Amino acid sequence: MAGEGASLGATPSRPAPWRDPKIRGIAYQVAFVAIVVGFAAFVVHNTLVNIGRQNIALGFGFLHREAAFGIGESLIDYSPADTYARAFLVGLVNTLHVAALGVVLATILGTLMGLARLSSNWLVGKLAQIYVETFRNIPLALQLFFWWGLLTKLAPGPRQAWQILPDVFVSNRGISFPVPVASPAYKWVALAFVVGVVLTVAMRRWARRRQMATGVQFPAGWAALGLLAGLPALAFVASGVPLALDAPALKGFNFSGGSTMSPEFAALLLGLVVYTGTFIAEIVRAGILAVSWGQSEAALALGLKSGQRMRLVVLPQALRVIIPPMTSQYLNLTKNSSLAVIIGFPDLVSIANTTINQTGQAIEGIAMIMAVYLVISLTISLAMNLYNRTVALVER
Amino acid sequence: MRTFSMKFWSILAAAAMIAVFGALNSAQAGPTLDKVKQAGSLSCGVSTGIAGFSQPDSQGNFSGIDVDVCRALAAAVLGDPGKVKFVPLTAQQRFTALQSGEVDILSRNTTWTLQRDAELGINFGPVVYYDGQGFMVAAKLGVKSAKELNGATICVQPGTTTELNLADYFRANKMEYKPVVIEKLDEVVAAFFGGRCDVFTTDRSQLAAVRVSRAPSPGDYMILPEVISKEPLAPAVRQGDDQWHDIVDWTIFALIQAEESGITKANVDDMMKSDDPNIKRMLGVTPGMGKLLGLEENWAYNEIKLVGNYGEIFDRNIGAGSPLKLERGLNALWKNGGLQYAMPIR
């Protein structure tokens, strides 16, 4: 409403102030802001009164105190002698760890299942549909309990562990699997991969320019595969094929050697991936179906092969539909990782929870969790809105 | 949608507002005693389920020693042990619930520590149960002492003093451990018996309770001899209401004193005729004590008659008369070598 009257300026037909849309707009806003601020002041006042009356300590000073509790798994060094701030950091790293792995795996699973649902193979389509309809319609909390129950209560002890693959053991202590013994060769392999990526980018640019200029196509896909997989493989062979694996072996109470994924982590990851995968499958399917059949027909008429049709015509258009909801699924997955608290994986919320219990600083603890998630979400949300603006259809 | 008039929606909205705010409980600020008397019931924060301390049956009726403390308080204040509204609280919710006035007393096997006393705006009443933290392991592991637990996976509830003591103990003994923290007691116990952990640690009374009530076969599990901490479990009230704090103190002292003086649920009516001036004072035959607390003169009589003395409460819930069969140990009366000692009621 505001703004319409502005262009009229000081003409004789200027309305009375209480009818001027501009002034009314300002009045509405002042009233609205006053209500919101008044409500906030009421809440803050009550809180301060309650805190003062009951002599509850306030502030973030507790972050520098010794946490004095143990944390089951951590990617960074931590001991009970560290501070609460450090414990929070451990939780944050754990959250990001499970979220990052979850996003990658859920995307793979979801895309496969989404494509499978579109498959011309009836059986494959049906199985994918059963997967989607089953796991999408059951609460994630229940699924987490289920996987965790399966891994901790039904899986055998370490001494009778199920061996599902050579050197991969599942027991109620987690999933133990072999890892390569650290060797300097891996540094070279990684370096070769980076070089491969750089060369691929350069090569594609060159190939495109040449195609634009001369019309001659270059088999970019095969060349990229050669660069990305071939170079590291070459480096691997050149450094003497260091294939030594550190395999888990039963020692005392438990497995030692290799790497072990705790049942909590495994259940959380599995639950998040399987649950989010169903949504991603639907998004991928809907995105591909959203590209009208005429586009494909046109591509066929141009003589494009089915792979080319997918890569050059269908996917670029489908991605426009897929990416926004996909981003919000990634966001959901990250937020849902906070359900870790019900199965005891030490994520951010779980550690903040413990801190609140130990210190009684509920307001500060919850404020910190919210701040962290907000930063994560807003970063993704902002990127998504920017993207949304570039792809949205432009209206007058 | 279009057919809905604005008026119709405003009526709906008004109905919704009434439904929401009708359920708000705007009790007046001020002395807890007045609030309890006015409401006609005591709001008591208990744990969501620990056998012997507070455990709901499938009808939602709570029983346990923490529960009986609240019932005794209701008997003393309102004359009816049934007028208690039990609010099951998680470890995380307990202090806020007390601070905010949602509960009038927190009787939820809570350890009395300096930090909680000083920082959380709460005060503790007399210790209802002296406990200490211990370890339970599967007998087949062959572990005889907590000193042999280096490298073990240990199940523990987060946000408890137990979790901190555990970390302290292992640090002090230069041992390593891997904690598995699960908030709900039921879950952590199930995880331990399911083999997720080598060791389960909590207060020894709870270890015993859990072994009896939840172990597939109790003989397969043993509680290690070490007691690694002091866990005085006491009810708590809000700071700043001294009268209410006094009432909680003395209702519990009266329970202990009753056991010491040999007054039981069964014989309390006979004891009213006793010549002992101490007993006469306590039971209100000689008036005065109740008035000082702001209660009826028969406050202690009601407690004992309707709930029982400390010994009876103990036996019924966690002692010889219960499946847990815990020894009195530290919780025997002082004259029997224990720590339970009531301040003189005079």
Place this chain on the structure above:
Amino acid sequence: MADIAQDIPIAAQAPPARTTGVLGWLRANLFNGVFNSILTLLCLALLAFAIPPVIRWALIDAIWSAPSGQQCHGAGACWAFIAEKARFILFGFFPAGETWRPATVVGIFLVMILIACNRRSWGRRLAVVWVVGLLAVFALMRGGALGLTPVETAMWSGLPLTLILAVVAMLLGFPLGVLLALGRRSRLPAVRAICIGYIELVRGVPLITVLFMASLMLPLFLPSGMTVDKLIRAQVAFILFAGAYLAEVVRGGLQAIPKGQTEAADTLGLSYWQRTRLIVLPQALTMVIPPLVNTFIGMFKDTSLVLIISLFDLLSCAETALTDANWPGFYIEAYVFVGLIYWSFCFFMSRYSQVLEREFNRGKRR
């Protein structure tokens, strides 16, 4: 091209592949090409590997009745556990003698939802049915009138609690969501900023933190001495949460309304509220009914999180039923039972939303 005049006999070709009948269907849908044939065989192998043990566990080796848990541990499922605990899982701590009350409540909810799913019932009468139904639900749960024993909210548990939380969150979150969505598209910068702030704040944090807030911090926000029932605190959290999500759904509808509509309304001289109420919202809200149903499904699943703040919903009751020492260790049975309840509800609703979507798009389809 060969010369047409030349008379060269064409070699006989094989007849085209059959496309009808069982064999034709199999060929067209399962074995069209080497890759698909391999996939089909792999899937069949997977099914042959997975299905027989499941059937054996769930049906053939299952124990259907047993006096106690100890006699119920066999090779198969112990459905006797479900028979024993079904009342507790469904209705929780609600007094056993009064089981008909929560059962009726569940019935009322199902009937109300079924009525609401019928498009012909949409209108003012539906709202009346819902208000009456909800009042009946609260009267039945609460008691204290008509000779019903009063039951505290702490005893409300199981499926009725799940349904109440989800349905009330949607009903009260909806007006909030509409206002927020309008605010977000308002031309008044202050209103817009506050609405965007609220929506992004709530959508940016996990539901758990909103529940923590309601359960831990709300008591501190209120004037001292004022306390709110635990159930209502959780309900408020769900309403605030649903409001933010519904606002985004409604915004989708608002954005899809062509600008010409509002311009036409302005030309007619309608005020902002007239325009919104008479022109914009009726079109926008109809458009977003399918995503609204999806939001409801989400809310229904999200109510399972109240177990973190020790309210006893369906999932929480199942977890509690598992702690009975006489019936230890029947996790899968309990989760399958509860999972089926959640699943059938959500599956029905999502199918319904798909049907609606298809109907709404009928005009737009080519």
